[in-house]
Amino acid sequence: MSRLLPRSLLGQMLLLMGAALLVAQLVNFGALLNEQQKLSLAQNEGPAIFRFAQVAATVAAAPPDQRAAALADLPAGPGMLYRLGRTSVVDRGGLGRQPEVERRLEGALHEAGLPLRPVRGAVRMEQSPIPPPPGRPPPLIPAHARLKVVFLSVDLGQGQWLNGRIPAPHFDHFLAHRLLVATFALFALVFAAVFWIARRLAAPLRDLAEAARRFDGAGGAPVQPRGPSDVRAAIEAFNAMRSRTLDLLDEKDRMLGAIGHDLRTPLASLRIRAENMEPPDERERLVATVEEMHATLEDILVLARTGRSSEPARPVDVAALAEAVVEELRELGRPAQFVPADRLVLDVRANLLRRALRNLADNAVLYGGGAWVRIEGDAREVRLVVEDEGPGIREDRLAEVLEPFRRLDESRNRENGGAGLGLAIARAVAAAHGGSLTLENRTEGGLRAVLSLPSRSVAG
Amino acid sequence: MASAAEPHILLVDDERSIRDPLAQYLAKNGLRVTKAADAAAARQALAAYGVDLILLDVMMPGEDGLSLCAHVRATSGIPVILLTAKAEETERIVGLEIGADDYVVKPFSPRELLARIKVVLRRAGERPSRSRPAGAEAFAFGRWVLKTGERELVDAEGVAVPLSTGEYNLLLALVTHPRRVLTRDQLLDLAQGRELAAFERSIDNAVSRLRRKIEAEPKQPQLVKTVWGGGYMLAAEVTRL
Numbered sequence: 001m002s003r004l005l006p007r008s009l010l011g012q013m014l015l016l017m018g019a020a021l022l023v024a025q026l027v028n029f030g031a032l033l034n035e036q037q038k039l040s041l042a043q044n045e046g047p048a049i050f051r052f053a054q055v056a057a058t059v060a061a062a063p064p065d066q067r068a069a070a071l072a073d074l075p076a077g078p079g080m081l082y083r084l085g086r087t088s089v090v091d092r093g094g095l096g097r098q099p100e101v102e103r104r105l106e107g108a109l110h111e112a113g114l115p116l117r118p119v120r121g122a123v124r125m126e127q128s129p130i131p132p133p134p135g136r137p138p139p140l141i142p143a144h145a146r147l148k149v150v151f152l153s154v155d156l157g158q159g160q161w162l163n164g165r166i167p168a169p170h171f172d173h174f175l176a177h178r179l180l181v182a183t184f185a186l187f188a189l190v191f192a193a194v195f196w197i198a199r200r201l202a203a204p205l206r207d208l209a210e211a212a213r214r215f216d217g218a219g220g221a222p223v224q225p226r227g228p229s230d231v232r233a234a235i236e237a238f239n240a241m242r243s244r245t246l247d248l249l250d251e252k253d254r255m256l257g258a259i260g261h262d263l264r265t266p267l268a269s270l271r272i273r274a275e276n277m278e279p280p281d282e283r284e285r286l287v288a289t290v291e292e293m294h295a296t297l298e299d300i301l302v303l304a305r306t307g308r309s310s311e312p313a314r315p316v317d318v319a320a321l322a323e324a325v326v327e328e329l330r331e332l333g334r335p336a337q338f339v340p341a342d343r344l345v346l347d348v349r350a351n352l353l354r355r356a357l358r359n360l361a362d363n364a365v366l367y368g369g370g371a372w373v374r375i376e377g378d379a380r381e382v383r384l385v386v387e388d389e390g391p392g393i394r395e396d397r398l399a400e401v402l403e404p405f406r407r408l409d410e411s412r413n414r415e416n417g418g419a420g421l422g423l424a425i426a427r428a429v430a431a432a433h434g435g436s437l438t439l440e441n442r443t444e445g446g447l448r449a450v451l452s453l454p455s456r457s458v459a460g
Numbered sequence: 461m462a463s464a465a466e467p468h469i470l471l472v473d474d475e476r477s478i479r480d481p482l483a484q485y486l487a488k489n490g491l492r493v494t495k496a497a498d499a500a501a502a503r504q505a506l507a508a509y510g511v512d513l514i515l516l517d518v519m520m521p522g523e524d525g526l527s528l529c530a531h532v533r534a535t536s537g538i539p540v541i542l543l544t545a546k547a548e549e550t551e552r553i554v555g556l557e558i559g560a561d562d563y564v565v566k567p568f569s570p571r572e573l574l575a576r577i578k579v580v581l582r583r584a585g586e587r588p589s590r591s592r593p594a595g596a597e598a599f600a601f602g603r604w605v606l607k608t609g610e611r612e613l614v615d616a617e618g619v620a621v622p623l624s625t626g627e628y629n630l631l632l633a634l635v636t637h638p639r640r641v642l643t644r645d646q647l648l649d650l651a652q653g654r655e656l657a658a659f660e661r662s663i664d665n666a667v668s669r670l671r672r673k674i675e676a677e678p679k680q681p682q683l684v685k686t687v688w689g690g691g692y693m694l695a696a697e698v699t700r701l
Contacts, residue, residue, distance in 0.1 A: 261519065264545045268567035269477035275485055275570040287569075294567050310550065315619040320673050327624030327669065340672065345619050350612075354622065 009205065010198040017194045018187070025183050032179065038100075045101060045123065045150050048166035052152045053108035055082055056162050060114055064158040071162075079167040088153035089163035090120035095151055098122055105152055120153040123168075204231050208238055215242060217249045217308050249308060260301050267294050299421035302355065303404060306428040311349040313433075318353070318453075319344040319375050322384055325357045326373050335370035336361060344377050346453060348433055356429035356437075357384055359422035360449045364388035368446055377455065381435070384451040392441040402427050402437065426451060467581055468492045468509060472502040472525070473517035473543060478566075482515075485570045491577070499523035503531075511538055513581055515573075518544040518555065526558055533559035539584045541576060543568070553609040556596035598701035599635040601694065602683050604674055605701065606635055613674070621673050626651065630666050631674075634684060638698040643691035667692055 006012050055074055059082075062070040071082055083089070090097060101121030109117060126149050152164045204227035211223045222239040225232045271290045277283040319341040326338035357373075364371035368388020376383045393401060400406055404424040426449075427437040435453035442448050469491050473479045476497075483493040494509060496502040498520055505511070514532060518525035529540050542555045542563040555563050561580045564573050596609030603616040611628055613621045623631065633642065633650035642650070644663045651663075667686075671678045685695045 261545045264566045265475050266477065268545075269475070269481060271567040272478060272481040272485055272570050276481065276488070290567065315617070317619055317621045317673075321622040323669065323673075324622040324624040324627065327627060327666075331624060331626045343621075350620055350622060 009202045010195070013194050013198045014191065017190060021187060021190055025186065029179060029183075045104070045148075045168050048150045048164075048168050049101070049104050049108050049121075049152065051080075052154075052164045052166060053105065053112040053114070055164065056109060056154045056156070057112035057114055059084075059162055060156050064156075064160060067156070067160065081165040083163045084156075085161050085163050086159060088120040088155075088161050089165070090122045090151050090153050093122075093151070095122035095124060101150065101152070105154070109154060114154070117157075118155040120151075122151045124149050124151065200227055201231060203227070204235060208235055211242075212238065215245075217245065253305065253308065256301055256304050260297065263297050264294070267297070296421070299425060302352075303421055303425050303428055306352065306425065306432050309349055309352055309432070311351050313347045313349050315345050316348050316350045316353075317343050318346050318348065318382060318384070321350060321354055322357060322373055322375050325354060325361055326371065328358075329361055329365060329371065334365045336365060337370070337372050339372075339374035341375045344375060344382060346382060346455070348453065349429075352429045352432065356426040356451060357386070359426045360384075360386040360451065363422055364390075364447070364449070367391075379455055381452045381455055384453075386449045386451075387442060387446060389446040392445065392447045393439065395441065398439050398441075401439065423449075466490065466492045467512040467577075468494065469513050469515060469577065470494050470496060470502060470505055470509075470511045471515045472496045472499070472520070472528070473515075474498055474520045475517070478517075478543075482570065482573075486574070486577075489574055499525075499528045502528060506532070506536075506538075513577060513584070514538055514540045515577075516540055516542050516560075518542055518551065526555060529555065529560050530558050537584070539580045541573075541580060553596060556609040600699040600701055601635055601638065601696040602674070604683075606631060608632065623670075623673070626666055627670055627673075630663070631670060634692065634694040635698050638694045638696065641687045641690045641693045647691065 006015055055071070058074060059067050059071050068084055071084060074082070085092075089095075098121050101123060102119050105119045105121050106115075106117075109115065109119065148168045150164075150166045150168050152166065153161050156162050204223075204225075207223055208231075211220075214220065222242060223235050225235040225239070227235075267290055271287065271294075274283055274286045274290060277286060320343070323338045323340070326336045329336040361371040361373060364386050365388075368390030370388060372387045372389075374385050374387075376385060402423050405420045406424075407420040423437070423439075430437045430451050430453065433453050435451065438450045438452070440448050440450075469486060471479060471483055471486070471493055473482070474497055479495050479497070483495050486493050494505050494511070496505050499522055502514070502516075506514075514529075516525045516529055525542060525544075529542065532538055532540055539561040540559070542560045543566060544551055544555065544563055545566045552563055552565075561583070562576050564576065596607070598608070599606045605614050606612075607614065611623075613623055613628075613631065615621065629651035630647060633647055637650075647663055667684060668678070671681050671684055675681045675683055683694060683696050685693050687693050
């Protein structure tokens, strides 16, 4: 059920205001109707009741056997009928008695000199007009109008009831129309107002949400503060947070740059001095250590900066990129193979992507005895697939190896090279392009790494 | 000019921990080295001696290496190799565009630096009158542009087509010798920028990969043509941009 309710600010406000307005209008309508009934009793039924009381007083004054004659002598108004009977027409016709009408009738009879008589009163709406008596001008009430007819009875004593049927003017439908129109006007006005204010609220909030979603740590414009002051305050707070975040990220970049520079210089110095060292095998070991420290430093810097790379995204033939990575391995004499593929252009950061794929292929060569690389693309995504024929990775550790500094050879011996950042970098690069990196064991043995990029890849 | 047997190198680096051992290493390997700790000292040394090559650190307090490199390029034909602590692509390209002949990223192998110094010196010796060295250049041929600064191949729509080191060197050899038949041996010679022992086995493979990337119809190549009995030839007009 709650799924049907609107979730947006605008929808909820409209629904709430609509419901509240409806209830208020119903209460209002009820009160008005009650009031109108009283007013109508005085204005419309009042004269009919007074008239009937006059007739009743005249007829009651005559002896019972001459009452019929007395009644016949009285002039009748248009549409009015008076009859004498043994019972009340209200009881006979099963009409709903109306205490208010009866109370007024009693009052009118009392004034006409007929107190404390049993009375009946009822009001009925009639569709069929009563034709005007011949020779009379047409009644003021149009013939097609619905008529309100008042039925009145009074016990005259001696087993005689005087029954009257008197049409009363009726304007209730007009009132109902007016009320309906007023209600609609009110709804329209309030809805327009709510719509306006809700949009005034919702539009800047939407901007804010959009800006927060798009925020990639690389700048862009702050959100323009607008809307009511509370929303404005929220936007300004967001902008302040945004610039603090940017400052922090800039600070991080500066720090990484400084670390990189400060470590590269002594490493460079070590590297040069090592060249002069004797004996040669000791020198080679020192050179290897320095180069590994350098590789790790570079990996850390790349990983830390992936989200804010200064390299812009641009159209690149990703198939050629994958082939170039494989060819470079082959040029170094490593076992690697690429399945030739057609040109496939994506907006990517070529250097980052190259590094990511290189890491995957290096791992395949190192742990799986060779890298078999292919590229697959469909309308949704492009997949760079790197397979090997090694032992694979235990299923329960597949996720773990994507974490930085996580290596599967527990001894952490460095002979296989790397600090365990290769896969973490590949994953970060995939994420920076809106894609993903997944590892799985092939059924035929070996590991399969799939770097997927969205087909309209835009590095964010 | 210093004697051909002992080329004179001006080493400019504010880091003593690099300057001193590097000068020692280069001197041990048959180069005459003058050291300078900053751009001002380097300018004095340039005015005082005939220098064959400048090794220039990019990040220095005061005037930086790029500015000094621009000055050297504007006033002389002395080749420059940049020493940079930044592996950032843009830094490298800026350096090459300013007119540096080559660059090495710290920490570098001194042996590799020595090899590069020799290559740059040889190139400068081959073309003594050329003041504009092969730093960052762009060659347009067919619907392609090969940029040596970025080391990348870009087509008319601006799509970059990555090349392996071997493919890049091969293509560079072809575009720098347009409409000339190059034998496999010549290509190997020209393309072998560095230790590409394994590349030797497959000039033909590299050519066919290149064709698949750059030819509209790889089976009927219009750009890289096979010359029977000879070798390969770039059959297109090449414009230096």
